[in-house]
Amino acid sequence: xxxxxxxxxxxxxxxxxxxxxxCVYETRDTxxxxxxxxxxxxxxxVFLIRRNSxxxxxxxxxxxxxxxxxxxxxxxxxITASQVVDSAVYFCALSxxxxxxxxxxxxxxxxxxxAVQP
Amino acid sequence: EAGVTQFPSHSVIEKGQTxxxxxxxxxxxxxxxxxxxxxxxxxxxxxxxxxxxxxDESGMPNNRFLAExxxxxxxxxxxxxxxxxxxxxxxxxxxxxxRGPWETQYFGPGTRLLVL
Numbered sequence: 001x002x003x004x005x006x007x008x009x010x011x012x013x014x015x016x017x018x019x020x021x022x023c024v025y026e027t028r029d030t031x032x033x034x035x036x037x038x039x040x041x042x043x044x045x046v047f048l049i050r051r052n053s054x055x056x057x058x059x060x061x062x063x064x065x066x067x068x069x070x071x072x073x074x075x076x077x078x079i080t081a082s083q084v085v086d087s088a089v090y091f092c093a094l095s096x097x098x099x100x101x102x103x104x105x106x107x108x109x110x111x112x113x114x115a116v117q118p
Numbered sequence: 119e120a121g122v123t124q125f126p127s128h129s130v131i132e133k134g135q136t137x138x139x140x141x142x143x144x145x146x147x148x149x150x151x152x153x154x155x156x157x158x159x160x161x162x163x164x165x166x167x168x169x170x171x172x173x174d175e176s177g178m179p180n181n182r183f184l185a186e187x188x189x190x191x192x193x194x195x196x197x198x199x200x201x202x203x204x205x206x207x208x209x210x211x212x213x214x215x216x217r218g219p220w221e222t223q224y225f226g227p228g229t230r231l232l233v234l
Contacts, residue, residue: 004160033220044121045161045209045225052220091161095220104221105151105163105174 002027004094006109013082014117021077021112023092029053032096034068034075035106039089051075082116089113120145122226124210130232136198139229143192143212149173150193151213151223152185156206164208167193200233207231 003026013019025034036048049059051068059066063080079086093106123142131137143150152164164183165175169190178185182201187193197204207230211223 035222037225042227043127043207043230044227045211047222047224050220050222093161105166105177106153106161106223107163108153108161110158110160 002094002096002107004092004107004109006090006092006112008112009110010113010115012115012117015084016081018078018080019082019114019116021079021090021092021114023075023077023109025073025075025092025094027073027094027096029096032094035093035095036066036075036077037091037093039091039111041088045091048077079114082114084116084118087114087116122210122212122224124208124226124229126229127227128230128232130234131200132234133202134199136196137200137231139195139197139208139231141193141195141210141226143210144214144224147212147214147224148190149213149215149221149223150187151211152193152195153209153211153225154206155209155228156203161209164195197231200231202233205231205233 005024032053034051037045039045056068065078067076089111091111092109095104125140129137148169150167153161155161163177166173167187170187184196207228209225209228211225213221213223
């Protein structure tokens with residue numbers, strides 16, 4: 001069964017601290033895709049990153065970095081030197097590689113609310 | 119380029135009433151998805167349109183929910199009659215073409231529905 005677990009419901013840090021958001025997934029497929037979305041207070045889900053199951057290289061984009069480890073079925077997200085503007089709900093999601101007309105629906109975790117205090 | 123838009127942003131209705139949510143995808147996007155987040159839980163898939171056809175509606179909770187996408191542009195999601203458990207945030211997303219599961223879905227701001 002497909003499942004995404006974000007065990008951290010809420011995290012509170014002080015500005016400039018580093019913070020890691022955990023994501024653990026379950027799938028029986030060998031080909032799949034993982035995503036992170038950010039939901040700021042304005043409400044829309046903002047796409048951050050997509051990784052495929054064949055690429056375990058870590059990704060860095062500015063203060064954001066992602067650590068994908070197939071051995072532990074994890075796709076963790078680290079924000080370095082956090083800022084108040086990083087305060088949001090962050091969702092991890094999984095999409096399995098179903099072809100032949102099946103939909104690529106996203107399976108989401110429950111989200112982690114990150115509060116960055118000034 | 120305009121993003122995915124949803125209307126209304128908020129809706130408060132009484133149990134038994136009807137509500138219609140609208141989603142305008144990014145221009146030119148063939149794929150349109152509806153998702154729902156009930157308070158504190160995960161965001162769950164409802165259905166997927168490819169142009170005007172329903173590709174997958176396996177996530178629709180029951181027959182009180184009706185989704186349409188006439189002409190393959192905007193979509194509506196009607197709840198009739200609404201029940202208390204229908205409260206939540208309804209998200210719409212779109213993607214450009216169905217080539218595979220790596221296609222990024224772009225989301226709208228959601229419609230917050232409260233059924234009293």
